[in-house]
Amino acid sequence: MWTPRVTANSPRISIGLGRQLGPWLGVAPFFVFAALFLVLPTGLLLVGAFQNSDGHFTLQNIANLARADIIKSFWLSIKISAASAIGGAIIGFALAYAAINGGLPKWIRPTLMTFSGVASNFAGVPLAFSFIATLGRLGLVTVFLNNIFGFNIYSAGFNLLDFWGLTLTYLYFQIPLMVLILTPAIDGLKKEWREASATLGSSTWQHWRYITLPVLWPSLAGSTLLLFANAFGAVATAFALTNSSLNIVPILLFAQIRGDVLHDPNLGYALALGMVLITGLSNVLYIMLRARGERWQK
Numbered sequence: 001m002w003t004p005r006v007t008a009n010s011p012r013i014s015i016g017l018g019r020q021l022g023p024w025l026g027v028a029p030f031f032v033f034a035a036l037f038l039v040l041p042t043g044l045l046l047v048g049a050f051q052n053s054d055g056h057f058t059l060q061n062i063a064n065l066a067r068a069d070i071i072k073s074f075w076l077s078i079k080i081s082a083a084s085a086i087g088g089a090i091i092g093f094a095l096a097y098a099a100i101n102g103g104l105p106k107w108i109r110p111t112l113m114t115f116s117g118v119a120s121n122f123a124g125v126p127l128a129f130s131f132i133a134t135l136g137r138l139g140l141v142t143v144f145l146n147n148i149f150g151f152n153i154y155s156a157g158f159n160l161l162d163f164w165g166l167t168l169t170y171l172y173f174q175i176p177l178m179v180l181i182l183t184p185a186i187d188g189l190k191k192e193w194r195e196a197s198a199t200l201g202s203s204t205w206q207h208w209r210y211i212t213l214p215v216l217w218p219s220l221a222g223s224t225l226l227l228f229a230n231a232f233g234a235v236a237t238a239f240a241l242t243n244s245s246l247n248i249v250p251i252l253l254f255a256q257i258r259g260d261v262l263h264d265p266n267l268g269y270a271l272a273l274g275m276v277l278i279t280g281l282s283n284v285l286y287i288m289l290r291a292r293g294e295r296w297q298k
Contacts, residue, residue, distance in 0.1 A: 042276060048269035061270035070252070074274065077232055077248040080163060084170035085227035091171070092178025093220065099179075100186045113183070116176035123173050128240035131169050135160050161242045169241060170231050177230065178223055185219035185293055215293075222289030229282035233275060249275055 052058045064070065099109045134141050137154060145151045159165055189212065197207045235250035244251060249271060256268035 045269050045272045045276065048266055049273045051266055051269075053266065061266050064267055065270055065274055069247070070271070073247050073249045073252045076163075076246065077250070078278075080167055080170070080246075080248065081228045081231035083163075083167045084174050084231045085224050087167070087171055088174030088178045088227050089220065089224040092175045092223075093182055095175065096179045096182045096186055100183065101189070112179060116179040119176040120173050120180060123234065124236035125240040127169065127172060127237050131160060131165075131172075131241065135165075135168075161245050163246070166238055166242060166246060169237060170234065174227050174231060178227060181223045181226060182216075182219060185216055189215065218289040218293035222286040222293065225282045225286045225289070229279040229286070232282070233279055 049061050050057055050059065052060065095112065098104060099112045131139075133139055135153075135158075136142065142153055145153060160169075193211050194207060197211055202210070233250065235254060238246065238248055239251055239254065242251075244255070253268050253271040253275070256264050256271060
């Protein structure tokens with residue numbers, strides 16, 4: 001009867017091979033997930049953007065992106081995304097810095113981090129319903145201000161379904177996201193820098209002007225770009241809140257792919273490709289700025 005030949009090196013080879021393959025097996029689900037839900041859909045969008053309804057090659061879909069209504073939709077989406085990103089960056093930075101270096105009670109930081117982790121993922125229909133129930137025409141705050149103070153926010157010009165209303169709704173998840181992203185950068189500010197600048201006689205403004213802001217600006221700029229990309233791709237909240245009253249790009253894309261009147265899937269693919277390019281550029285710049293900002297944390 002034949003028996004396998006076992007050498008002294010066989011267990012070592014198996015252990016060495018296991019050590020080499022182990023880390024790759026650990027990250028394999030990530031690559032599978034990225035391939036199925038990122039690489040493959042992006043490839044299908046790229047192909048569909050250059051095809052007509054018969055599957056033949058065409059540049060008409062790309063040319064249609066220059067239509068006045070589509071340019072207006074892109075510009076409106078850019079303005080809403082920029083407004084919510086800048087507002088979220090300013091408020092989120094103030095909250096994070098106050099909680100970490102503001103001398104507040106220690107329980108403030110873990111409470112803020114916990115809330116930010118939940119609120120940054122609270123979007124879509126639940127978020128839209130919450131704002132309608134709070135700031136809608138018959139919302140809790142609207143009725144309270146009207147009955148107690150005689151102040152009607154809608155008579156004063158506020159509208160939850162317009163530009164500023166959607167921007168305000170986006171701020172609910174933009175501010176917590178900024179807090180989570182910027183906290184590691186603020187933690188990287190060393191107390192020794194503040195003590196050294198104070199020893200040299202610098203004022204608080206000079207410390208911020210020459211130390212704090214130069215160190216934090218890559219993280220601030222990169223986080224703002226990430227917030228911009230996050231808002232630019234949001235669709236569920238905007239659609240549930242405004243339906244089609246605000247013709248932003250995600251809603252227009254949804255109408256082209258799923259709608260009955262504006263049904264043109266290939267134009268929808270071209271719109272999606274334009275969104276991918278804008279958000280992709282924002283994310284690339286964010287990664288570059290993040291790498292620059294992390295130099296001070298080493």
